[in-house]
Every structure is written in structure tokens, then in C-alpha cells.
Amino acid sequence: MKQCEMLVIGGGPAGLSAAIEAAEAGVKVVIVDANEKAGGQLFKQIHKFFGSSMHRAGIRGMNIGQELLERCEKLGVDIWLNSLVIGMYKDNVVAIDVKKNLTEHKLEKIQAKKIVIATGASENAVRFPGWTLPGVMGAGAAQTMANFHRVLPGKKVLMIGSGNVGLIVSYQLMQAGAEIVGIVEAQPKINGYAVHASKLTREGIPIYTGYTIVEASGDERVNKAVIAKVNPDWSTEPGTEITLDVDTITIGAGLKPLIGMSYMGNCHLMNDRFLGGWAPCHNYSMETTTKDVYVAGDASGVEEANTAIEEGKVCGIAIAQALGYLEEDKAEQMKKEAWGRLAGLREGAHGAERTAAKERQLLEYKKVMEG
Amino acid sequence: MRVVSHPVLGEMQNIEWVNIIVNGKPMKAKKGEMILAALLAEGIIVNRYTAKKHEPRGIFCGIGQCTDCMMVVNGIPGVRTCITPVEEGMTVDVQDGLGSWRGDK
Numbered sequence: 317m318k319q320c321e322m323l324v325i326g327g328g329p330a331g332l333s334a335a336i337e338a339a340e341a342g343v344k345v346v347i348v349d350a351n352e353k354a355g356g357q358l359f360k361q362i363h364k365f366f367g368s369s370m371h372r373a374g375i376r377g378m379n380i381g382q383e384l385l386e387r388c389e390k391l392g393v394d395i396w397l398n399s400l401v402i403g404m405y406k407d408n409v410v411a412i413d414v415k416k417n418l419t420e421h422k423l424e425k426i427q428a429k430k431i432v433i434a435t436g437a438s439e440n441a442v443r444f445p446g447w448t449l450p451g452v453m454g455a456g457a458a459q460t461m462a463n464f465h466r467v468l469p470g471k472k473v474l475m476i477g478s479g480n481v482g483l484i485v486s487y488q489l490m491q492a493g494a495e496i497v498g499i500v501e502a503q504p505k506i507n508g509y510a511v512h513a514s515k516l517t518r519e520g521i522p523i524y525t526g527y528t529i530v531e532a533s534g535d536e537r538v539n540k541a542v543i544a545k546v547n548p549d550w551s552t553e554p555g556t557e558i559t560l561d562v563d564t565i566t567i568g569a570g571l572k573p574l575i576g577m578s579y580m581g582n583c584h585l586m587n588d589r590f591l592g593g594w595a596p597c598h599n600y601s602m603e604t605t606t607k608d609v610y611v612a613g614d615a616s617g618v619e620e621a622n623t624a625i626e627e628g629k630v631c632g633i634a635i636a637q638a639l640g641y642l643e644e645d646k647a648e649q650m651k652k653e654a655w656g657r658l659a660g661l662r663e664g665a666h667g668a669e670r671t672a673a674k675e676r677q678l679l680e681y682k683k684v685m686e687g
Numbered sequence: 688m689r690v691v692s693h694p695v696l697g698e699m700q701n702i703e704w705v706n707i708i709v710n711g712k713p714m715k716a717k718k719g720e721m722i723l724a725a726l727l728a729e730g731i732i733v734n735r736y737t738a739k740k741h742e743p744r745g746i747f748c749g750i751g752q753c754t755d756c757m758m759v760v761n762g763i764p765g766v767r768t769c770i771t772p773v774e775e776g777m778t779v780d781v782q783d784g785l786g787s788w789r790g791d792k
Contacts, residue, residue, distance in 0.1 A: 350751065351750075351751070351770065352770065352772065357750075362695045362696065376695075418760060418761060418763055418766065418771070419763065438748070438752050439748060441747075448742060448744065449743070449745075450732040450733050450734075450743050450744060450745025450746070451732060451745065452747075453745070453746050453747050453748075453749065454747060454748050454749065456748070456749065456750070457746055457747060457748050457749030457750070457769075458749075460749040460750060460769075461723075461724060461727060461746070461749055462690060463696070465720060465721060465724035465727075466689060466690040466693070466696065466699060466724075467688065467689055467690065467724045467727045467728045468688040468689075468690060468727075469727055469732075469746060471688065491693065491694050491695065492690045492693060493688070493690060536732075536733055536743050537732055537733070537743075537745070
């Protein structure tokens with residue numbers, strides 16, 4: 317069995333940042349990532365990030381991804397690609413299925429002194445009659461196709477959801493050449509940033525607030541969508557139906573943390589709707605209730621790539637400290653700075669809810685550990 | 688449909704092509720791209736039919752999590768086409784239900 321000091325599960329913004337921070341202090345890090353390329357979802361984020369300059373505002377997500385990968389390479393971080401973690405056992409042993417090609421796989425086991433769960437999140441689905449038809453897909457799926465693979469999944473798109481994902485992906489599909497037939501939002505007002513929404517309304521794209529999707533129809537592919545007004549009790553108002561000709565319906569209805577690893581690691585989970593549902597609670601060092609198992613990024617509650625980066629840094633610093641690579645004073649100061657930047661990032665829209673939710677996670681950790 | 692020119696990503700350049708066979712018909716694909724992307728570029732969106740009700744399924748998550756895009760690739764069923772790159776001479780077929788194995792693989 318292989319041994320390592322720090323094993324990071326997931327090479328997205330959180331995992332890469334955790335690895336960089338620890339490796340800079342001297343920790344030997346292995347990252348395992350299930351995909352062909354590390355970087356998580358950064359490479360499909362071709363838009364510029366928000367925030368202040370210390371949060372790399374104005375830099376496109378894809379460029380941040382490239383920068384993180386280059387830093388990992390320079391620091392000698394060992395990145396295993398096509399490597400899917402399939403088990404977490406006692407004594408910090410992790411089992412990994414390494415895919416060689418279509419038929420050949422190899423099972424590897426690694427025992428790590430410290431483990432970071434940075435598995436990210438998955439998209440929520442919205443169920444309505446016809447939702448399984450080809451052409452109905454996650455907003456992130458459409459974004460991956462258009463921006464990363466440079467293939468348009470369809471030409472006439474209806475977006476469900478006006479959060480930042482729904483708004484940004486709509487705009488990006490339009491940039492890639494699709495027609496956005498409309499955006500529906502069940503709530504009475506647009507959910508994402510006004511600056512994103514106005515880019516779309518300026519182009520004449522209708523945003524149907526207070527509307528929801530009723531059904532999708534088609535034979536081998538969706539060709540019609542029916543939307544209707546939502547009543548305060550979430551039923552739809554008869555007579556308000558609008559039928560739209562579409563070939564694609566994209567669902568941008570939020571994300572939920574991927575908690576498979578945390579569950580397997582016996583980390584105490586808590587449900588918080590402001591963080592996307594169930595997620596492991598953790599302490600100020602991002603360590604979960606399972607000793608030596610840390611969590612960062614969307615896997616610890618859905619937020620954004622820049623919060624994932626800062627949480628990853630906290631993990632990396634805390635692990636370097638725990639393994640004796642960083643002196644306590646210095647590590648505590650660095651953690652404090654990262655938490656300060658996190659507080660800054662949690663000042664924007666929905667920030668107060670997220671700040672409160674993260675505080676509940678810290679409190680829950682305390683309660684569980686103090687029994 | 689391929690996004691050949693893009694306001695942020697620029698022009699698609701230096702494309703190398705490989706030949707694949709999709710549902711028995713020859714097709715060009717971009718070297719190294721995912722099977723699913725090659726198919727969508729040609730407007731092919733049905734990847735499989737469900738076992739019980741024989742309903743069509745196509746791309747849903749696009750990142751290897753949901754299994755809606757599984758097809759029979761080189762005679763091997765259950766291959767997630769959104770995370771499997773094309774290779775010269777590859778055969779790709781719509782999967783019926785759980786699919787069946789072909790050949791000696």
C-alpha cells in the first residue's frame with residue numbers, strides 16, 4: 317500500500333488550493349481526480365470573476381484554473397487523473413479505481429496522514445412531465461459543452477432558474493450562438509446579480525419571473541415547453557400557459573454538495589438550505605468530526621469558486637501546521653487572513669445567509685465534539 | 688453545431704480529425720474530444736433507450752455523474768460518452784437498455 321502525507325480528493329479550485337498551500341510549506345501532496353484533466357469546473361467558467369482584486373476579480377475562471385495547475389506542477393504536487401475514489405476506510409486508507417482505458421482498471425490503495433475532501437457539488441434537477449427527454453439538461457452540462465468542448469447542445473434554449481448560474485450560462489450560450497427563448501424564475505424576482513440579468517434583458521431576452529415550467533414535449537428530442545404563472549401556494553394558474561418552441565431546456569436550479577466521501581468517512585453531516593443541503597460540519601481548520609479528514613469548497617456547502625479557493629487554503633495551512641511544517645503562530649495568522657478574505661467574499665448577495673450558515677456549521681462541530 | 692468562432696475563446700484552430708463509426712455510419716470527430724461532444728456537433732442527441740419503457744435519453748450532466756449518456760463503445764456497453772475521448776476507428780452505438788457485449792472484449 318502506498319503512503320502519503322496529504323491526499324486531496326478532487327482537483328478543483330478547493331483541492332488545488334489546499335494542495336498548493338500545503339506543498340509550499342513542504343508537505344508532500346497527492347491529488348486524485350476522477351477526470352481526464354484537473355481544474356474541476358473552472359475551465360468552463362470563461363467569465364471574469366467578481367469581488368475585489370485580492371479575490372482575483374476580473375480574471376476569468378479558466379485562467380485561474382490554468383494558474384492553479386501550473387503552481388501545482390511547479391511545487392511537485394502528484395496529480396492522479398482518471399482516478400476515482402471508491403472507498404474510505406479506517407486508519408485513513410483510501411481505495412482508488414485508476415482507469416487506464418475502456419476496459420483496464422487498476423485498484424490502488426493509499427494511506428494518508430491527512431485527507432481533504434474537495435469533491436465539489438452536483439446540479440439539482442427539476443422534475444416536470446417531459447424532463448427526461450433528450451434536450452433537457454443541466455445548465456452546467458450546456459455550459460461544459462459550449463465553453464469547454466465548444467459544441468452547442470441546441471439552438472433554441474429555455475433556461476429554468478435565474479440565479480447566477482442560469483443568467484451567466486444563458487449569456488454564454490448566446491455568445492456561443494444559441495438563441496435564448498426565455499428564462500423562467502418561479503420566485504417573484506430575479507435571483508442572481510442584476511448586472512448579469514441586465515446583459516440579457518438588453519438583448520431582449522424575456523425573463524419570466526413568477527413563472528415555472530409545466531411540461532416539455534417532443535418525440536426523440538424536446539421541441540416544446542409550456543410555462544405558466546405560479547400562485548403563492550406554488551400551484552400554476554390555469555389560463556396563463558405560454559407555449560414556446562425550443563430544442564433545449566437547461567435547468568439552473570442550484571447545486572448540492574457531493575457528500576459521498578464525507579458519508580463514507582463518517583463525518584457528521586448537517587442540513588442547511590443556504591448551503592445546498594447536507595454537508596459535513598467542520599472547525600476553524602476545516603477539519604470534520606472525523607479526525608484527519610478535512611473538507612473544502614462546495615463539498616462543505618455550495619458557494620462559489622473563490623470561496624472554495626480560500627477554504628482550500630485554510631485546509632492546506634492547517635494540515636501543514638498539524639504535520640509540523642508551519643509554526644503555530646504563522647499558521648494561525650495565515651488562517652486568520654484566509655477567514656478574513658472569506659468574510660469579504662460573503663458580503664455580497666445572499667452573503668448574510670451564507671455567513672450565518674457557515675457559523676452554524678462551526679457551532680454544530682463544537683456541539684458534536686463536546687458531546 | 689461546433690462553436691467555430693467565439694467572442695472570448697477566439698477561433699477554433701489547428702483541428703486534427705479522427706474517424707469514428709456512429710450507429711454504423713462513418714463520422715469525423717475532433718481528436719481527443721469526448722464522444723458526446725462529437726455526436727452533439729453532428730446534432731445526434733439520443734445516446735440510449737431505457738430498459739423498461741424504451742424512452743430516449745441524452746446528455747444531462749455532461750461531467751460523468753448521471754449515466755444518461757451511456758452508449759455501446761467498441762462493443763462495450765455502459766460507457767459514459769461525456770467523459771470518454773474518441774479514438775481513431777472507434778465504434779459508437781446507441782445503447783438499448785443495459786446494452787449487450789459484442790466481440791471478444
